[in-house]
Amino acid sequence: CSAASMSLEWPAAKVRSTFIEFFQAKEEIANDGGHTHYPSCGVVPFDDPTLLFNNAGMNQFKPIFMGMVDPSSPLAKLKRATNTSKCIRAGGKHNDLDDVGKDVYHHTFFEMLGTWSFGDYFKKEAIDWAWDILTKTYGIDGDRLYATYCEGDTHLGGSTPPDFETRDMWLKYLPADRVISGSMKDNFWEMGDTGPCGPATELHFDRIGGRDAAHLVNQDDPDVLEVWNLVFIQFNREASGNLKVLPAQHVDTGMGFERLVSVLQEKSSNYDTDLFRPLFDAISTQMGVRPYKGLLGKEDTDLIDTAYRVLADHARTLSFAIADGAIPSNEGRGYVLRRVLRRAVRYGQQMMKAEPGFFTKLIPTIVDVYGDVFPELVTKKALITEIIQEEEQAFEKMLVGGIKYLNELSDDLKAKGNTQVGGEAAFFLYDSMGFPLDLTQLMAEEKGLSVDAKGFADCMQEQKQRSKDDALSKKTGGGELVALGVDETAALAAQKVPTTDDASKFVWEELPGAKATALMAGGTLVESFSEADGRVGIVLDKTSFYAESGGQVADTGVLEFTSGATFTVEDVQAFAGYVLHVGRVSGGPVTKDDAVSCKVDYVRRGKIAPNHSMTHVLNYALRKVLGGEVDQKGSLCDEDKLRFDFTAKGALKPEQLEAVEKIVGECIAAALPVDAKVVPLEKALAVSGLRAVFGEQYPDPVRVIAVGASIDEMVASPGSEQWTLNSVELCGGTHLSNTKDAKAFALVQEEAVAKGVRRVTALTGAAAMQAKATAENLIARIDTAKSASPAELGDICAAFRQELDAAVISAAVKADLRVKLEALVKVFMVYKKAQSGDVINAAIAKASVQISADKDAKFAVVEVDIAMDGKMLKSVVAGVSKAFPETALMFLSQEGGKGACLTQVPAAAIKAGFKANDWLTAALAPSGGRGGGTPDAASGQVPDVGKMGECLAAGAAFASSNF
Helix, strand or coil: CCHHHHCCCCCHHHHHHHHHHHHHCCCCCCCCCCCEECCCCCCCCCCCCCCCCCCCHHHHHHHHHCCCCCCCCHHHHCCEEEEEEEEECEECCEECHHHCCCCCCCCCEEEEEEEEEECCCCHHHHHHHHHHHHHHHCCCCHHHEEEEEECCCHHHCCCCCCCHHHHHHHCCCCCHHHEEEECHHHHEEECCCCEEEEEEEEEEEECCCCCCCHHHCCCCCCCEEEEEEEEEEEEEECCCCCEEEEEEEEEEEEEEHHHHHHHHCCCCCHHHCCCCHHHHHHHHHHHCCCCCCCCCHHHCCCCHHHHHHHHHHHHHHHHHHHHCCCCCCCCHHHHHHHHHHHHHHHHHHHHCCCCCCCHHHHHHHHHHHHCCCCCHHHHCHHHHHHHHHHHHHHHHHHHHHHHHHHHHHHHHHHHCCCCEECHHHHHHHHHHHCCCHHHHHHHHHHCCCEECHHHHHHHHHHHHHHHHHHHHHHHHCCCCCCCCCHHHHHHHHHCCCCCCECHHHHCCCCCCEEEEEEEEECCEEECEECHHHCCEEEEECECCCCCCECCECCCCEEEEECCCCEEEEEEEEEECCEEEEEEEEECCCEECCCEEEEEECHHHHHHHHHHHHHHHHHHHHHHHHHCCCCCEEEEEECCCCEEEEEECCCCCCHHHHHHHHHHHHHHHHCCCEEEEEEECHHHHHCCCCCECCCCCCCCCCEEEEEECCCHHHHHHCCCCHHHHHCEEEECCCCCCCEHHHHCCEEEEEEEEEECCEEEEEEEEHHHHHHHHHHHHHHHHHHHHHCCCCHHHHHHHHHHHHHHHHHCCCCHHHHHHHHHHHHHHHHHHHHHHHHHHHHHHHHHHHHHHHHHHCCCCCCEEEEECCCCCCHHHHHHHHHHHHHHCCCCEEEEEEEECCEEEEEEECCHHHHHCCCCHHHHHHHHHHHHCCCEEECCCEEEEEECCHHHHHHHHHHHHHHHHHHC
16 A cells, blocks of 8 residues: 555545445345455456456356356355456457547556345335445535436337436435436446346536536536446347346446546546556656656647556556456457557557566556455466566567568558558558557558558458357357357246256266257247257256366267157257257157157267366376466367366476376376265365366356365365375366276377467377377387488488377377487488588599699589589589689589589689679570579579580580680
């Protein structure tokens, strides 16, 4: 806490804690402890593919609002919640990146103070408590507050009624002229074209006061700012556009933390608060620039204050994003982060004249300001610093290439009388060199050029569409996407259709009888479908099929109906507890409530299970070899392989790969039991050494998988250090019962995924045994090659290298074989060098004899036998010219249907007008050969050795006539 914070009545830390404590104490609805403090999720939404970043406090509660929460999830138990949410708006639909720095209230990272009610209290309590905390707890002058309510759209022919209920509630606290109707755009919240929605009411604060500022509300006036938005989710928008009242109505409120702090500290700018002052002090000290003055627009003539705001904001964004698992990269959220960093570096270097590497130095201040509330910043400080430092260095190199490209493009455009950089060129700079559009525009403007922004946008949209199409194609195998949305899950719940009982997925070779409780075709719920409907979906009351989750692919198999119809299961997905089997039907129609038998392809699952179980052991082994800093970043377990992504500072060394592979192999050889049990989440998390994926939402109770230990014993004595010697994880996947059933393990590849993230790929079972057999064969052959003669090693090594590159074997063994191969190559090169020396000496002797035969000759044209080795040919020329320095030399040699020619001419001959490049051109002319060089030396090729004699003659004739 800074000295400035200590002198304030409302330092930022106090503002934050007061809000949470206020709502934790609210028990008016049910005497069970008020709002639950439910900590913010990370800014990286691992379980929501629709978002680049968590951009609003409600995102982590979307499953509740959409009726898709898993009944076993901790979210299912919530009635009310409060927190301060970490949010980033720097990409996608909500993107404030380009506005940051230009005003005093936009941020890419911000905190959102929030409260939520899930079917519990509603409008009255939300409005009363909002007024109480602002005016009574924080002491904000109520005469400077304005409230808005939704005016609806019935006056425009729509179906949304005005929210007079909210208006009337505000009239208890505010006069009518400060309760203002607002448009649907500002005062109606919708998650999408269909689904949950409802009116919103906003509270606005007038920084100046003592005036009527009603006309400035929602007019982007910096002195009349929205501080709180309260959303009342009371409707469901149907496909027809009509609104249907929800049976369970929710409240979702969000207040901008930075804005509230500025109000309570009586600052006209978010950037003048104690949240940013420590950062500005660090910037000024580190870079030696003048203090921050808060200048904007034309007043900020040197753009230094703009740069202050950009650097402080972007340093927060990058620190929180990296701490929560995001990594700068070339796609998705990773590319957004890369753009954020490069924008900050450009402002620092261009406006503040900062030295390269300056940005990394701001990270300790970010950690100091936020570390108490968000301890992940402290834990990940070293990683954040390392990644940002690497990105800064990479940007420096990229900048050089981009500037060169833009300079060349500028010269070309001006030569053609064009003054606009095309959209494709701008997109190339963006996509290939990492130049944000605004950087290209700025640099183009400096050269008197404009940029085709529309063309750039078109290229960007084309790329997004390609990515979207590719993702859909990978997900569906080229077929139609079949999924249950919020409308379908809400309809099933309303019809009291029970969620799917999938407990039997853990019992192998079980063929349970079941009933089709819901059918999906053509994007909607139906009563029946047939083969003509193509790719369709079936929800069953119970199933033995595993739905894709936790990195494990879905089961496949067959559903056999008593009616005679057969359904081929291609994919299985779970939505709010309903397990949807996706595939195609044959042999007759399927009708809702039809009886069915589940037949999982257990042969296929028998290949997936060892890959999943050994992924757990691999995770344990990596941590044991590399240390406790290894965090899982993703995984994939299918029937062919297992793939595991994890944090690491660099590539694993061969000896580390070997050690990891050895640990997993020993676990398999030890025939360790694999225990699985469902236990309360709190008890599971208390077990020493337990591994969980950061950002993952786990159900309560949760399934625990332990290798080589009893879960009952772990739960009975959770703090025992002996559990750190076992693989123990939270996991809902299907596993082996004993490690021996994996048979073998081979870690076949290790590679980089992104900065600070590595990926290993491994095999189990028959595939691993084949990899080991292949490795043993290669080891035997490399050992045999050691006894080969040096002359034979050239062909042996070339063939072995090609085979080794393609071999699927242990990565550690492959690295060792490469070392042994290079040793043999070295032996061959020594031999080759010795042989080359003999060949070169013979060629020099031959040329010397020819030249010595005519002591008055001013030139020599000689064919030598040294194949097409350019280095050897140069060595011959050097050796002959040393003995005959005043003689112009031309040497030709041939191999495999082609010939080489090299010429060298002494200075005296050049002075007389005889040039090596002219001589070469004349000699190659009969064969149509080409070459080049300088007056003193030139080289080229003879494409047809059948013309070699003519080339020799042409070379001699040219020299004779020109000397």
